[in-house]
Each structure stands twice: as C-alpha cells, then as structure tokens.
Amino acid sequence: MRCLHSLLRPARLAVTACLAVALALIPSPVPAHAAEPAWGLVASSCTAPDIAANRAVGIGLVEVEAYWDRYLPGGPGAVNAAYVADLRARVTACLDNGIRVVLGPGTQYPPAWVRGLAGAGLVDQRGKNPTTGAIDTVFSAAVRGAQNDYLRRLVADLPSARLDGIRVGTSTAGEIGFPGPNEAGDGFLQSWWAYGADAQQGTGLAAGTPVTPMPGWIPGQRTWNGRTVTASMAQNWFLWYSRSLLFGIKGQVDALRAAGFSRPVHVPSPGKGVLPADLTTATAALLGGAGDRDGSLGRGLYYVDQFPALAGNVAGPLVVDLTGVDDATAVVARGLTPPQDRCASTDATASVAAGTPVQTWSNLRFARAQATRAGLAAVGENPGPPGAETGGTASSDPIAEQIRRSPAYARGCNLLAFFLAFEDVLDDPASGVTRQDYARAVTG
Structure with a gap:
C-alpha cells in the first residue's frame, strides 16, 4: 500500500481519494478459528513459585x-549484565516448563540518558511537555535509534526464537x-503532541517519518499561511498526525525483523479510537475541540484507518492486542436495550456503515471490528482492578467480575488469546481472587 507514504508527504493536502484507495485495499478478514482462546496472564514474574x-x-x-x-541504565551499550541474565533465566524457565511467553520490552521505561537525547521531549501546541514522562519515540531520530538498538539487543540476548511474540x-x-487529555498538566484538556522541531521543521526527524503538512498550524486556527483552512485540510493534518504513530510502530517492527525476529509482533491498542462521525464533527470545527468523545483525537487513535495501514505496511505477522475486554464501556453497553457489548459476525461491515450506533458499542466490540476489517488477528486483555494504575476505573x-465475564467476551470476539491483568493480583490475598477463580471462569 503506497498511500501510507504519499498521504503524508509534506506538500500534500488532498487526502480523500488516497484514503478511499487505502480502505479498498484491506486484506480479506481473518478466517474464524475454531480453537479455544489461549488463557494467559499479564506481567508474569516467571519465577519458580509462579510457574508452579x-x-x-x-x-x-x-x-x-x-x-x-x-537493561541499559548507564548509556548506549552499557548493558546491566546481571539484569539481562536474570531476565533471560526467568523467560527460559517459563519456556522450559511449557508456558508460552510474549515479551513486553518495556520501552515505556526509558533510561535517564535517553531523556537527554535530541528531541526526546514531546511538545504540544502550547509548548508543554507531558507530566507523565512520555518521550518522543515517534518523531525523534535520536530516541528512535536508541530504542531500536535496545530492541535488537533483546532479540540477541533472549531466547527470542521461542517467544510467542514481542x-x-x-x-x-x-x-x-x-x-x-490533560497530560500537559495545565488544565487544558486537548493537546496535540507534534510541535517539536523534528515534526514541525524536520530537524532531527526519524528517517522516513514525514514532517507536518502544515508547518506552524495549530488545530482550531481558521487560517494558515494566508489561506482559509478547510475541513479537508484539517482532516489531512489529523491523518498525518495519527499515521505518524504508525511510523513509530513500523520503526520498531523493522528493527525486530532486521535483528532476525520473525514471530508475531503485538500492538496493544486501547479503547475504540476516533469514530468516523467523530472525525467529521471534529474536522468541520477544524480540530478546535468538538467531536472529541473520549480523548482519542489528541491520542491520535483512529483504528478505522490505522489498522488497515498497519496491515499493509508492517512486515511479518502482526497481532493487535485489544486492551478493553470488560472495561467500563462494556458495563454501559451491556446495560442497554438491546445490549451492545457482544461482537457479532456482521460487525466489520456494520461498524463503518452510515447510521450504525457504534458510539453505543463497547470499546472491544468496535476495535475488534476494525481488526477484522484489516485482516488482523487479535488478542485481548482486561483493564485490571478499578483504581489501579491501569485502565481500571x-x-x-x-x-x-472481570474474571467471570472476560472469557465469554474473548470467545465471542474470536480472540486468539486472553491475558488477565495481572499475575500479582492473583498472588495477593487482599485482592480476593485466585488462579482457581480464573480457571473456573475459563472452564465455565
């Protein structure tokens, strides 16, 4: 699919035709699988007691x-050999005991020295940095290079050929x-994280990632370089913004493939993303704040477009990990008449048909429909205990109740696997749930 690159070329402002072509090239849906989902856990220690x-x-x-x-606390190449040896031993122990492993590389935990690299700080349209400590793995060439070096080391240092995925x-x-929303910490709910010199001027921009098509334009502004900004121009800018995330994902996948990793790569995907009607409303208002139902606009999440683009541009097997199994939207959706929380065989088509009330669907149902449209396999996970530093609210x-309900959602949405969040919840007597509870829920 060529549109991923041509759509994002800086001088290009017309998007509708390219997007139509892109969506017409979606692969055939993944065939229904008859096998039971694999039942797993998030954040396992792979220590001997937990393995047993x-x-x-x-x-x-x-x-x-x-x-x-x-892994690399002291700088580029300064490997913590003791940590690597412990990680390798624990992963190998799980594998040797017949437990399949998906590796989370933990790139969300960058070393201090990475934060000092050129362009490492994400910048929004008001010049603010995120208070959460997020770094720019999308636009910064320096950060991308350090991250990819780390990923290559993981492939070389761990039994990666035996992993189920990364x-x-x-x-x-x-x-x-x-x-x-509000991750700039200044009370302003909507931030657009593409205002560093890399994204705006191309200074230190990661290879292959396009610069903004409208340098200096800030969403909501009615003019740019003396021109009246139209809804189609705002839409084109948003698609550049949301597809920039795909270059960040593709860069990581390419690094893994170049290092010799040929197994599936998993892309954890939260929520349901921007709905087509949301984007119409938002771009008619020139991205000035209307249509942002749940913060997905500023996050750049638009699965209707992103999942097909990933499927057409990322090498090797790709799996989306839908992190909204029995989240708060499922609670609301199953209370409707009729309930809107369960996946249906017609969802892939219905989800993009005019008039379908997809805003009432659970996050899992809508996101699963987009994965099906894109021909991508899917796994899933629940948010975890309410009030935890997770998706639980x-x-x-x-x-x-998440443990009780999640297996039916996993089966009904044709997931290859379900990962329960988290192993340490089942190890904690105060949680009130055990592995036996999980096993009983799975067996019905």
Missing part, C-alpha cells in the same frame, strides 16, 4: 515485562498512542 502455580491451574501463556531503564507501543502504557467491573 500457573501450571497447576492450566495457565500456559504469559506476558513478561522487560525494563529498558534496567509487543511494541509508543505510550507510557506500552500501547499505541500519544499522551492523553471506578466505573469498571470489580476484578472478580
């Missing part, structure tokens, strides 16, 4: 988190996306 406990209840798949700041992301949660189901 997981095997005892039939858990055969885990995600293991690495930490960039522990995750990639751009956010502080390890997911695709820019920082979210006060509106989410309690963790025991």
